[in-house]
Amino acid sequence: MTRIKTDICVIGGGSGGLSVAAGAVQMGARVVLIEGHKMGGDCLNYGCVPSKALLAQARQVAARAADPVPEDFRAAMAHVKATIAAIEPHDSVERFEGLGVQVIKGFARFTSPSEIEVAGQTITARRFVIATGSRAAVPPIPGLADVPYMTNETLFDQSERPAHLLIIGAGPIGLEMAQAHRRLGSRVTVIEGAKALGRDDPDAAAVVLAQLRREGIEIIEDAQVERVGGRPGALEVQVKGGTIFTGTHLLVAVGRVPNLDKLDLDKAGVKSDRAGITVDAGLRSTNKRVYAIGDAAGQGQFTHLAGYHAGVVIRAILFGLPARARHDHIPHVTYTDPELAQIGLTEAEARKKYGGGVSVHRIGYDQIDRAQAEGRTQGFLQLIAVRGRAVGVTVVGAQAGEVIAPYALALANRLKLSAVAGTVLPYPTLAEIGKRAAGAYFSPRLFDNMNVKRVVRLVQRWLP
Incomplete structure (x- = not known):
């Protein structure tokens, strides 16, 4: 049996695992990447990419055809396959081997706290990153x-x-x-x-x-x-x-359920439950050599979360820096039409956590000129604010996943609402709805404040 020693062994060639492998090898670490099925994982092959490609085609068909024909469906599925094929090279074995990653195809299993076996090879690594993703849950329904x-x-x-x-x-x-x-x-x-x-x-x-x-x-x-x-x-x-x-x-x-059953985690001293691998704030498991990211870590099932987790563990593994994963700034989107996007707390969650200190500001799409111009006035943005900062935002409406982006920036960097309200946006854009909501937070503090009015009158009296 061939033996391989490496700095980092990444198990799983989906979004998170590929991000760790690419980042680590380009910064000088020796990296082995193991993938038991398809490079790119669920997101590329069965999830985000094909579903959004199908939605895009369906939207085009709905815009031009009152009565779709079977050929429309076949064309849509062909577009799905073409989209996957166009993205595949970026996630391919060839690309990662070109970066210097040793890629091994097969299903890995732990044989000890510091070793795994895969495809007739034994791999010893200073650190392991489990990025095996998840699969569709199949409930035990009779029949x-x-x-x-x-x-x-x-x-x-x-x-x-x-x-x-x-x-x-x-x-x-x-x-x-x-x-x-x-x-x-x-x-x-x-x-x-x-x-x-x-x-x-x-x-x-x-x-x-x-x-x-x-x-x-x-x-x-x-x-x-x-x-x-x-x-x-x-x-x-x-x-x-x-x-x-x-x-x-x-x-x-x-x-979905995490893909952990083939790993023999007990032989590595790695604890897990139905949600995923038990990890601390730094995404390290009960075995100090082993980290888990993305769906395998049981803290959310989003491609962008896996990418964020990859950055956290890279800082910890490559530089020995303290790194903790936050989850209060991770958005998610349902890509129906209209879209529904959410980041942070909902109103009910915020009131439970902060009580009476919560203010809620809702702006309808019908108040936004771009939405009126395009005839897409369905929906709203709701801002949940506490002490001058956003703690949660919900957007439902056209391009909600794009509209929520400024608040993803604000929550990730703990920016005050004044930063959003003070941003100059091109006119007319749908993103104006977010700025309008931030302005609504400040409006009563400016326009309904008697002290402000007294100061303004005094200044006007003494100005030359």
Whole structure:
């Protein structure tokens, strides 16, 4: 068996793992990267990239065709594959080997606290970074294993349009794919055991759900699935109470679970639970040699979070600097149309934490000239502020993921709202809505303040 010694061994070639490998090797460390499946991980092959490519095509079809044809669906799926192919070289084995990373294909498992085995090789490393990502959760629903169903890992293999797509789960993945398929001509029924978009601000979620229902998507909430049955092309989903929904295809979108089962973590002394690997504020596990990032760390399942985690562990591993991961400044977006973006605390969370010190400022898209000019006035931005700083922002509306960017900067760098209010933006832009909200925070302090008015009158009296 071949033995390899290295400074850093990264397990997982998804977004976070690739960021660690590229950064570390270019700063002089010896790096081994292990990937058991596809370089680029879930995000490139089954997640962010293909889903947003499909949404983009569906949006174009909806804008030009009242009655999409099957060829529209086939063209959209071809665009998905072309998009993945265009990005693949950036995440390829060849690129990383060109940077100086030793790439090994295979599934790694720990054999001791300081060694792993993979593809007939034993690797000893000063530090390990587990970046194995996650996979679609498949719930133990009676009958599910006996019928054909899709997850996000198989959804994009379709070439023919589903006549009627049933979706179990009304989170971001379920609703994004519901809208994409509906706009491409499928009937769509979404079945949710609790509340659709239940982790988001309820007012913002209501805007998205209303639009999806207007487009003809059936969304059933508070409906616990009890059984799945039927046959290919004639599937059945029965919910509590006995109601049966029928369709031709089934997508299961009820969340994700971390990919940890092949690692033999117990042999490395690494503790984990259902959420992921147990880590401290610096993302170090119960084995001081082993770090975990991204979905594997159990602190959120976003590509951009994995990239942020990569930066944290690089500082710790390469430079020995104290590094702690924050999570109060990590945004997330549901890419439906309208989009829903959130960063920091919701209003309910802020009031629970800060009590009466919270101020809330909501600006509608209909107050923004660019939104009026484009006829996209649906939605709002809500700013949650405490002592002159934003602690949470929700945006629902056109390009919400872009509109929230200034507040991602503000929360990450702990900027005061005066920095946002004092920014000069080009006119007209949708981003003005964020500046308008910051201005709304200061307005009563300026315009309704009697002391300010007295000072102004006094200055006016004495000015030459």
